[in-house]
Amino acid sequence: MYQTNKYLTFRLHESLYGIEAEFIQEIFPLPELLPIADVRCDIIGVFYLKQQLIPVLHLDSLLGSSxxxxxxxxxxxxxxxxxxxIGIVVPEICEMIEIDNEIIENAGFPENLSINDISFVTGVIQVDSEKIWLLNSQKLIRYPDSLLTLIWDLESELYARKKALEEQNYLENYQLLEGIQIPSFYALYCPHTTLEERKIFQQRASELQNIAVDSETDIENISLAVIAFGDKYFGLDLELVREFISIQNLKPIPCCPKHIIGNMNLRGQIITLVDIRNVLNLPTTPINIGSKAVVFQVNDILASFPVDRVLEVVSLKQDKMMPLSVTSFDDRVQYLRGIAPFGEQVLLVLDLPKILTEGGLIVNDRI
Structure with missing residues (x-):
């Protein structure tokens, strides 16, 4: 029996890369960083997440680009x-793919990059007309001793300011931190940002820093893929997600209800594309080739549904998800596990198994 692994793919400098999904904890928009002048360990900066200092790596350091x-x-x-x-900066998140290990080839490297050490590249696969370079996340840190020393030194230097960081707002905190002889994040890495963009960077950093640390260790976390239909945000249990893909090779199925959009050939496997928007009382729009879709597996059902956008992956404590009353006037409540805060928005957490079994989507016991 063949063995597969999931990889999250992203694009950098016209090349496509994949990193093992099993080591990914979260995905979120880039916040403002505290830059690091000492580049011996490839780290460009740090930020706070739940009061923990997170070093950030830019792959340009490894890929020979300045x-x-x-x-x-x-x-x-x-x-x-x-x-x-460890945080990794990437410019474009693409899709989640599941790869048969037998199709992974030994790695060369993109001709436009000139580097001597490619030990962090585990192999390459060909998908359609494009190569995907697979990265080993555990080998991305080339100088582990320097990294650990850097973190210890920074934490020691910032410790005396910790109380000020906790008592004042983030902008004041950042002014305090600038006293640590660290060059400007914007001067080094974002020279063309506008004032409004800087405020967004700072707001992201503030939100990440001020996430409450729950002292209860027995509260289970769930990982959610955040997807969007129009201006509404939904969370989907990441354990049910097999891949994020772009819709290609879509063929209509004759004599099927309108929510059965068609079949796709996904690396030799036929996947049915089913529209769940009617079940959620959402407006439907035409499905286009190249649009995003989520491939999921619920028990023995393997299928996909289109989405407008795939945003990020978040970790949510179970007690932060609030249940909804089934007596609500909104019929879609019965297909939601609950709601949770998502920045300034509300995240509606989908009950996908219930949507499939009770939403009228199954045709002849199959999707």
């Missing part, structure tokens, strides 16, 4: 490296 430029549209992929969380 650019390291950051943008307001960039994301942080938070991975678990040994016992530490």
């Amino acid at each position: 650019l390291k430029e950051c943008h307001i549209s960039d994301y942080i992929i938070l991975i678990q490296w040994e016992s530490l969380p």
Whole structure:
């Protein structure tokens, strides 16, 4: 029996890369960083997440590029490296794919990059007409001793200011931190940002820093993929997600209800595309080739549904999700596990198994 692994793919400098999904903890928009002048360990800066200092790596350091430029549209992929969380800056999140290990080839490297050490590249696969370079997240840190020393030194230096950080707002905190002889994040990595973009960067950092740390260790966390239909945000249990894909090779199925959009050939496997928007009382729009879709598996049902956007992955404590009353006037409540805060928005957490079994989507016991 063949073995597969999930990889999250992202694009950097016209090349496509994949990183093992099992080591990914969260994905969120890039916040303002405290830059690091000492670049021996490839770390460009740090930020606070739930009061913990998180070092951030830019892959340009590993890929032989001197650019390291950051943008307001960039994301942080938070991975678990040994016992530490590490952030990786990526400009474009693409899709989650599941790969048969037997199709992974030995890695060369993109011709436009010139580097000597490619030990962090585990292999390459060909998908359609494009190569995906697979990265080993546990080998991205080339100088682990320097990284650990850097973190210890920074934490020691910032410890005396911790009380001020907790008592004052983030902008004042940042002014205090600038006294640590650290160059400007914007001067180094975001030279073309506007004042409004800087405020967004700072607001993101403030929100990440001020996430409450729950002292209860027995409260289970769930990982949710955040997707959007129009201007509404929904959370989907990441354990049910097999891949995020772009819709291709879609073929209509004759004599099926309108919510059965068609079949797709996904690397030799036929996947049915089903529209769940009617069940959720959402307006429907035409499905286009190239649009995003979520491939999911619920028990023995393997299928997909289209979405307008795939935003990020978040970790949510169960007690932060508030239940909804089934007596609500909104019929879609019965298909939701609950609601949770998501920045200034509300996240509606989907009960996908119930949508499939009770939402009238199953045709002849199959989707």
